[in-house]
Structures are given as C-alpha cells and as structure tokens.
Amino acid sequence: MNSNAMTIKISDLEYAWPNQSPLLRLNAFSVAAGESFCLLGPSGSGKSTLLSLIAGVLAPQKGQLEVCGKSLETLSGRERDQLRADHIGIIFQMFNLVPYLSVLQNVLLPCRFSQRRRSRFERPQDMIEDAERLLRQLGLEDPALLSRPVRDLSVGQQQRVAAARAMIGAPDLIIADEPTSALDRDNRNRFVSLLQDEAKTSGATLLFVTHDQDLAGLFDRSVTLDEINHTTTQSGAA
C-alpha cells in the first residue's frame, strides 16, 4: 500500500441501530497508511459500532467509508467479509479467542479465511514459524504454549495471542478494541509498545481504541470520538 494513501477514509458516514436515532454521524475522518492512531471515548460512545463499520461487519447506511482502498458502501456482504479477512486484523477487549482451539490454531485462524494472507507464506511450515515468531515477539516464548488450549492461559497471555492472531499474514490495518483494559499499567504500556513495534515492522496501520486518556501520548495521533461524531444523542451504543 502507498504510504501516502489513507487506510481509512470517512466522509458523511451515518449509522443507526434499528429503531434508534443515529449513533454515529462522521463528516470527515481519515487514518493514513502506516499511522499509529488512537481513538478515545467513553463506554457507550459508539466506538465498537464504528469499528464494526470499519471492519466491514456492519454495512454503512449513509455516506462513504473507504478502507484499504475499497469503498465499503459499494461492497456486498461477502466482499466486505473478504476485505476483512485479507486486510484487517482485530484484537478484542477480552475473551476474544476461540476457546476450543489451541494457541497456534487461534493465531493461524485468519489464514483459514484469507488466501491473500496464506499466499504470504511459501509453505505451511513458514506460516507456523511466523506465528511462533509473532508470539515470541509479544512475549510468549515457551514453545509448549503453542499446543495449549487458550482457556488455560492468563488474561495477559490471551491478549498476546489475540495480538499475534491479528498480525499473522501482515494485514494492512490492525484494529485494537480496548485491548489493554484488563492489564495493569506496566503491562499495558509494554503491550502497546509491542503492538506498535510489530505494526511498524510489518507496515500496518494501527487503529487503537481506548477510553484510557493516559495512552493517547503513545500514538502518532489521537482523537476523541466525540470530536468527530456529530450526533446529539448516543443512547443504545454497541
């Protein structure tokens, strides 16, 4: 992706949950390719809904939303799923792993749904080695962990597995939805740092969402959702 291009470009985007007033109304907003961006906002402000729109899980109702060069409002549901599988890695707040899969199976899961991510590896073994490398980089160095069910890991370890899963196959955009809320201050800063390093190494754009104002200074740029969201009511946010 061209470094001058925008990974996320929003104009006049509007979204409302059924039978509710609009939760999101964004006039203009963008995140550049390779940028490390922090989106701030309290719980219920519509952050997760915006992420669902950017990730293509929800379809825009009004306006334009361009992600990784694709206008999501013009894509079918299947095309949006494919865009997400090929270009986007997502880290959830908590309990964001498939509980019945092992650490390695969880990390490799996105490759199951994306030919593009699989094609980055010449052999299946390369894919496994990259998963091991990512886990090592993120602080999970014990090889015995790979085959362990994720439910046996601590919350901190699970967050690292989730980060490795989001970054496997070098996606263009990494979305992190409050991934540090369950961590203490030291681990939180260390995790953000690791995430940024990995994103920079792979050239990915990092969209980090949090309600923790203290983290804002760790990113290239930060903005509060309220600053860009021009709705009057925000009840019923997801």
Place this chain on the structure above:
Amino acid sequence: METSILGLAAASLRNRLVSATLTILAIALSVTLFLGVEKSRTAIRTSFDNTISGTELIVGAPTGATNLLLHAVFHIGTPQAELSWARYQDIAARPDIAWAAPVILGDSHRGFDVLATDQTYFDHYQFGRDRSLEFASGAAVSDIFDAVLGAKVAAELGYDIGTPLILSHGLESTGHTDHDDRPFKVVGILKPTGTPVDRTVHIGLEGLTAMHVGWETGSRHHLAHSITNEMIRSFDLTPDSVTAIFIGLKDKTTILQTRRALNTQRAEPVTAIIPGQALAQLWDLVGTFERLLIGVSIFVIAVGMTSILTSMLSSLNERRREMSVLRAVGAGPRHILMLLVSECGLLGLIGASTGVALTQILILIINPVLIATLGMELTGTAPGVTDFLTIVSVSVLALIIGLWPAWTATRNSIGDGLAVKL
C-alpha cells in the same frame, strides 16, 4: 495446523463434550433400535425362508398351519396330537407321493431337540436353495443306538464321532427322566446349514422306540432296567405314531389336489400344509406388528434427531461471542452457516455410526439368547447396505436439521457486529 471448517466443527463439539455425547447417544440408541428391528426382521425371515425347500407338503395331526410348520420344521411349540404309524404308511403309499419322511419330536439332549426319522429324511430334506444335508464327518444312522448330530450340537458340546450320549425323555432333563440305560453313540456330524437342523440330534425311528421301552406310561417302569439292549434288538421297534411327515410329490403340479385329498379324508383326519404358503401366512400374521415396530423405531429416530436441534439451539446464545470472533477473523455468514451445519452433520454421522456399532454388539449379545429360546440365530447381519444407507440418511437429515440453528446463528452474527454484549 490451519483449521478447516470441519476441524473447527469437531473441535467445537469436543469443547461441548457432555452435551455432544448425550446427543450422539440419543441418535445412536434410536439408530440401534431401528437397525435392530430391521435386521431382526430380515434375518428371521431369511432364516425361516431358508430352513426348508424341496418339501412340497408337511402333514401332521389336525392343527393350525402355522402351528404345524413351527413345530415340525422349527421345533417351536408342542404338538396337540400325533399321527398313527398306520396313517403314515397310508399316506406314504399314495401313488402321487414320491417320498415321505416321518419325523418324531419330543425328546431332547442337554437342551437340543432329538428328532427321530429314517434315511428318507437325510436323502430328501433340503434347505436354502435346494441344498441337501451333508456329513462333515462319519455317516448316517445304521444301528438302533446311532445318532447323527447337527453342526452346532457337536460344536457346542464338543462331541465327536464315537462320543456316547444319553437322551432325555421330554424336552427338559431333570435327571430322573434320562434314558441312561439306553446310551446312544455319535456316528455322524452334519455340515452347518444355518437351520434348526444344526441344533438337532438325529436318531433312527427304531432307536426312539427302543429308548422308550419301559416308558409306556410316560415314566420309567421299575423293571425297565431288566430289559437289556440285546433283548430290545429282537423286538418290533416300529413306532406307534409320528409327529409329522415331510412329503415330496412325483408331480409338483398336483400339490393342491394332494393337499386337498389329504385334508378331506375322514378316517384319522390330518392337516396338510404347503410350507411356503404357511410361512406366508405367518408373515401376514406378524406383518402388522413388524410395521408397527418399524414405525415406532422411525419415530424414535425422529426424536433422536430432535435432540440435535435442542442441543444446538440451546447453545446458540452462549456461542454468540464465539461467532463474533470468527466473523472478526474473516469468517463470513456462509462460514458460520457451514460450521453449525457441519457440527449437526458430525453429530448425525457419529451418532448413526455408533448406532451401527451398537447394533452389532447387541446382535452378538442376543444371538445366544435366540439360539437358546428359538433354536435360531440372526445371521447375515454384518454391516451392509442398510447400515450404510442409515448412516447416510441420518447424516443428511442432521445436515438439513442443522440449517435451522445455523441460520439463526448467521442472523445473530450479522446483527451482533464485532461487539456482543451478553
């Protein structure tokens, strides 16, 4: 290491082991019931149909056709009366009859029926597709106290040529009713036939009469021991009566006339039956019951399939986060649909396969009981086309049923977005 949809489905089922196992068990039991009924029905019919061939008529004392068939051929039940020897001779002498083999039942040896007959029986009795009796070892009865064993009798009791055997009066040995003063000797062992013949001790008509010398009142006379076997040999050992007569005709097209002629004779009336026709009557009799059993077992399969639906639908709410995570890593609604449908298909496949295995185990368990009670066993019940079709049908049905929870999960996953608030 990369996980396929089927691998995900299998892992998901393992994660819900208790609920999945119970569902599989419900399907397995329902399939076992269905296959058990179907295999028993087919095997019993085949076994009965294969037991006798080449015998045009069976004649016995007046009774129902099914009763006579069951007693004379399958040694099930007891006769109400017997035919006199003179009547047997009259019938055997009829010009339209090619051969007539008298059989006398009523005694036993260690739970196996004793059948007294003559050489005609060995020459003409046929089973399966016109297969005749063959000796595995030894030869036919030639002496009064000779016995020829069916294959199972020899195998189960470990008897061989020359083994002495004591026959019992009546169908159960109580010790007091053993003909221990007239021991028989094994002179021949028949090859397996898969019919009640295998579980029968065959002796000559004279042997049966000799064995009962001193038993005219139904129990042993206190002086019976004083009559030696050598003395018996000089007696007239022609039996007084027979249980049934197996008949072959010179011209098979006269079968109905001969039967009518025999059935309408007033002097010592008899019942003459055509074995195939009597069997058809028997199947008519049990057909309604069979259809009812099959209906019930199909209904039980439907209940088993419902357990898949119950299990899957009840787990959907707690799995919304899992679906959301899968969507986040790139799974589309069709992947969610395929995952849930695959889980249902796997439950059906494993359940039905377990049911087939359980059926085989059950047959192994009930065969000895059937042999002991009915003198027959379920043969030809190895897994085959019926089992394969049952597995395929149940699996396909499970896949179709799976569309309901899968569709619900798909709709949920689209509506939930990336954030599931549970």
